[in-house]
Amino acid sequence: MSATTSGRAAVETGAARVHGALARFSGPGELLRAAEEVRDAGYREFDCHSPFPIHGMDAAMGEKRSRLSWFVAACALFGFAGAVALQTWTSVDALPVVVAGKPFFSHVAFFPITFALTVLCSVVGAVVGLTFFIRQQYTHPVFHSDSFSASGSDDGFFISVLAVDGMFDREATAAFLREIGGTNVELLEET
Amino acid sequence: MQFDSQTHRFTDPGPFARIMLLAGIAGLALSAVGYFVDARQFFFSWLVAFTFWTTIGLGGLFITMVHHLTGATWSVVVRRIGEALMCALPWMALFAIPVLLGIGVLYEWTDPEAVAGSEMLSRKAGYLNIPFFVIRTVFYFAVWILLARLLAMKSLAQDAGWDDKRAHSLLTVSGPGMIAFALTVTFAAFDWLMSLQPLWYSTIYGLWFFGGAATSVMAMFAVTVSAIQAKGALTDVITPEHRHDIGKLMFAFLVFWGYMHLSQYLLIWYANLPEETAFYKMRWGAGWTAMSWILVAGGFVVPFILLMARGPKRGRSTLAAFAIWLLLMHWVDLYWNIMPALHEQTVILSWMDLTTMAGVGGFFLFFFWRWLTRHPLIPVTDPKLAASIRLVSG
Numbered sequence: 001m002s003a004t005t006s007g008r009a010a011v012e013t014g015a016a017r018v019h020g021a022l023a024r025f026s027g028p029g030e031l032l033r034a035a036e037e038v039r040d041a042g043y044r045e046f047d048c049h050s051p052f053p054i055h056g057m058d059a060a061m062g063e064k065r066s067r068l069s070w071f072v073a074a075c076a077l078f079g080f081a082g083a084v085a086l087q088t089w090t091s092v093d094a095l096p097v098v099v100a101g102k103p104f105f106s107h108v109a110f111f112p113i114t115f116a117l118t119v120l121c122s123v124v125g126a127v128v129g130l131t132f133f134i135r136q137q138y139t140h141p142v143f144h145s146d147s148f149s150a151s152g153s154d155d156g157f158f159i160s161v162l163a164v165d166g167m168f169d170r171e172a173t174a175a176f177l178r179e180i181g182g183t184n185v186e187l188l189e190e191t
Numbered sequence: 192m193q194f195d196s197q198t199h200r201f202t203d204p205g206p207f208a209r210i211m212l213l214a215g216i217a218g219l220a221l222s223a224v225g226y227f228v229d230a231r232q233f234f235f236s237w238l239v240a241f242t243f244w245t246t247i248g249l250g251g252l253f254i255t256m257v258h259h260l261t262g263a264t265w266s267v268v269v270r271r272i273g274e275a276l277m278c279a280l281p282w283m284a285l286f287a288i289p290v291l292l293g294i295g296v297l298y299e300w301t302d303p304e305a306v307a308g309s310e311m312l313s314r315k316a317g318y319l320n321i322p323f324f325v326i327r328t329v330f331y332f333a334v335w336i337l338l339a340r341l342l343a344m345k346s347l348a349q350d351a352g353w354d355d356k357r358a359h360s361l362l363t364v365s366g367p368g369m370i371a372f373a374l375t376v377t378f379a380a381f382d383w384l385m386s387l388q389p390l391w392y393s394t395i396y397g398l399w400f401f402g403g404a405a406t407s408v409m410a411m412f413a414v415t416v417s418a419i420q421a422k423g424a425l426t427d428v429i430t431p432e433h434r435h436d437i438g439k440l441m442f443a444f445l446v447f448w449g450y451m452h453l454s455q456y457l458l459i460w461y462a463n464l465p466e467e468t469a470f471y472k473m474r475w476g477a478g479w480t481a482m483s484w485i486l487v488a489g490g491f492v493v494p495f496i497l498l499m500a501r502g503p504k505r506g507r508s509t510l511a512a513f514a515i516w517l518l519l520m521h522w523v524d525l526y527w528n529i530m531p532a533l534h535e536q537t538v539i540l541s542w543m544d545l546t547t548m549a550g551v552g553g554f555f556l557f558f559f560w561r562w563l564t565r566h567p568l569i570p571v572t573d574p575k576l577a578a579s580i581r582l583v584s585g
Contacts, residue, residue, distance in 0.1 A: 055583035069501075100463060108460045111453065 017190045019141030020162040021173045022148060023182025028054045030181060031157040035060040037180040038159060045165035049142060049158040068126065068133045075125025076118050083117035084110060141188040160188065194424035199571055201424065204564035208557050215553025221546040232541050234293030235533040239525050240547035241290055242383060244555040245283045246400070246521070249376060250408020251276025252335060253401075255342055256365040256372065265436050267579035268428050268569050272415045274346055275563040276408060277339040279555050284332040286551050290383065291325055297532075298324075300389040311390055311466075319386055327382055331375045338368045346570060353572040376401050384525075387532040391470045395455050402448030407521045409441035410514035415563075417511035425568055431505040432582045438504025438513075445498070445517065449491040474527065478537020486527055490520040522548070 025031045028050060035048050039062040048057060091097070092104045102109065142148045142160050152158060159182065161173050170187060177185045193202045226233040254273040258266050266273075295301045299312075300319040306312045312319070341364050345357055377397025385396050393399075416434065420426050459467045474483050494513060503509040530538070569576065 073499075100461070108457060111457060 018163055018170060019144065019188040019190065020160050020168065021170070021177055022142060022145050022158055022160045022184075022186050022188055023174075023177035024147065024184040025157045025159065025182060027157060028052075031159065032056060032060045034159055034180050034182065038161065041167075041176060043161055043165050043167055045162040045168075047140075047160050047162075049148070049152055049156070049160065051153055051155060051157075066133055068129050071129040071133070072122050072126045075129070076122040079118040079121025080114060082121070083114040086117075087113060144188045144190060145186060147184055147186070194419075194422060196424075199425075199567040199569050201422075201564045201568075204560070205422070208560045208564070211553045211557040211560065213553070214549050215551075215557055218546045218548070218550025218553050222543060222550050225541075225543040225546060229541075229543070230293075231296050231533060232543050233547075234289065234296045235530060236541060236543040236547040237289050237293065237551075238297060238383065239522070239529050239544065240551040241283070241286050242525050242529070243522055243548065244286075244551050245280070246404035246525075247407050247411055248276055248280040248283055248339075248555070249335065249372075250404040250411070251278075252280065252339055252342075253369075253372060253405060254408055254412075256338070256369050259342070259361045259365040260369065264575045264578050265433065265582050267573050267575045268425070268433060269412055269416065269437070270346070270570055271563060271566065271568055272412050273408070274343050275559050276411060277335075278343050278562045279558040280332070280339050281336045282554060282558050283551075284336065286554070287328055287332065291328060294321060294324065298386055298389070300386060309390075315389060319389060324382060324386075327378065331379050334371050334375050338364065338371070342368075347566060349570060349572055350567055351572075353574065373401075376404070384528055387529060388470060388473075390466055392467070393455050393459070393470070395451055399448065399451040399455060402444060402451045403521050403524055405444040406441060406448050407518055409437055409444055410517045410521075412437045413441060413510045413514035414518070417507050417514075419563075419568065420507060428569060428580055430580075430582065434507065434510050435501070435505045436582070438498065438510050441514065441517065442495075442498045442504070445491070445494060449495065452491075473531045473535060476536070478534075479527075479531060482523065482527055482538050486520070486523055489516075490524060494520075 023034075025034050031048055031050055032054055035057065038046050039060065044062075046061075048054075048061060087110045088105060091106075091109075096104045098104075099109075140160075141162065142152065142158065148156065148158055150156075159177065161168060161177070167173075174185050174187065194200075195202050222233060222237065225236070251273040254266075255270065255277055257263070258270055258273070290297070298319075299305055300315065301321055306316055342361060345361050345364070348354075349357060377400070380397045380400030384400065385391070385393065413434070416425075416429055416437065420429060456471065459471060473479065494517060497503060498513055503513060526544070573579075
């Protein structure tokens with residue numbers, strides 16, 4: 001009995017790790033508007049959670065344009081150059097075979113494979129690059145919340161502000177989320 | 192030029208239509224003089240100008256039918272541009288008359304002696320003969336005009352009051368219309384352009400023709416949007432998001448067009464059959480090589496690389512600049528396909544190339560602009576209009 005009491009007291013005084021704060025909003029429009037408020041308040045390490053994509057959310061959250069397209073362009077160039085080099089080496093140097101009287105280096109004959117390898121490298125680069133640029137993670141503090149687990153992928157619209165953000169403060173951030181229209185505001189605590 | 196943002200109409204359409212009409216009349220008059228100077232040059236120049244503007248009208252018909260068939264939302268605010276372009280097609284039928292009059296000059300297969308002297312040509316005579324050619328051209332225009340009239344009339348009727356049944360009937364016209372469009376455009380390309388070299392054949396030729404039409408019509412959309420916004424119309428209705436979508440489609444059709452060109456070349460290069468390679472041998476001789484390079488680099492490679500980025504597609508002046516360039520390249524493409532039949536050795540530009548373009552183009556743009564300014568610039572009753580204005584393209 002006494003052990004349990006002291007355990008609870010430890011949580012209340014802040015010994016348990018708080019990963020962030022979570023607030024629920026009533027719909028996609030409210031979420032978009034709230035995201036702008038959080039962005040304007042200066043928070044950077046926050047995320048919006050909704051059951052479906054919301055147009056305009058990138059701008060509302062102050063997200064910069066992804067650098068993924070440049071990465072894909074580099075992959076495409078690599079595929080293009082690789083295909084030309086591979087075909088030139090095989091058909092001019094390694095195994096020169098006369099086909100229908102065409103020259104060994106026939107750029108026209110190289111088109112289909114060059115095209116295919118460029119596309120292949122772009123697509124593989126896009127998938128691999130995506131997992132890298134979205135900072136793929138396999139868990140998230142929001143999973144500590146019961147209300148998020150219950151409706152986060154169903155009909156709930158949430159904003160989570162993470163504790164790693166320099167501006168995060170248990171009381172002030174929770175109060176701020178309430179102020180901008182958030183309900184069910186809770187701290188994301190390890191349980 | 193003034194725009195009423197309540198009715199979405201120009202209260203004063205401005206001097207553009209008048210200038211275009213004058214350019215058209217002057218162009219036709221000078222071209223008529225050209226006919227007496229050099230009839231062969233006149234007919235070939237005319238064919239280039241006629242196919243250039245007809246393909247843009249056909250592109251308008253295509254994009255309008257695609258809009259209805261896919262139930263697109265984004266394009267509601269720019270739909271009227273496509274409709275105005277396709278409504279210039281009936282006037283293009285008039286400009287087909289000189290092609291039919293010049294049939295004996297343009298097409299080798301009309302010469303009975305040439306046909307008698309060639310087994311290939313005499314075997315093709317069942318298809319390539321003057322009466323059947325004229326009937327086919329009349330038929331193509333009948334189909335296009337019927338489709339354009341139906342789609343435009345129903346769309347304009349919606350402005351007085353939206354009717355779901357009528358909206359659905361637009362879909363019913365567009366479905367079979369698309370099949371008819373594909374067949375007529377393919378055979379028009381075979382008849383008007385491919386039969387200039389009657390021994391040569393390429394089954395992908397119709398798709399090349401269509402690719403040029405689709406690229407040019409998106410370019411025409413971009414130029415028109417830029418022009419009407421410069422006049423203060425629809426400035427907050429058509430947004431960078433719509434320009435982005437127009438730019439993306441223009442880019443996509445540009446790639447399609449380039450892909451068709453490459454496919455045609457690749458197969459002919461591989462097979463290396465004399466009756467097929469003759470087409471490229473003509474265009475890769477001393478006088479035509481430079482223009483072939485312009486077509487490859489200027490028509491595809493450079494715009495492909497530059498248009499890939501996001502910025503140029505969203506900016507009003509950058510998109511319009513690319514669009515005008517691609518329209519110019521569409522002309523080069525048609526010129527490169529048609530003119531070697533006249534000037535086999537080398538490119539010989541003629542003043543008639545300019546006057547016929549001005550003559551046909553002046554009238555095309557006059558009728559296009561007149562249609563566009565006489566009706567509301569956007570389909571005001573369309574239930575998807577609000578969603579279209581709010582478009583986020585990404």
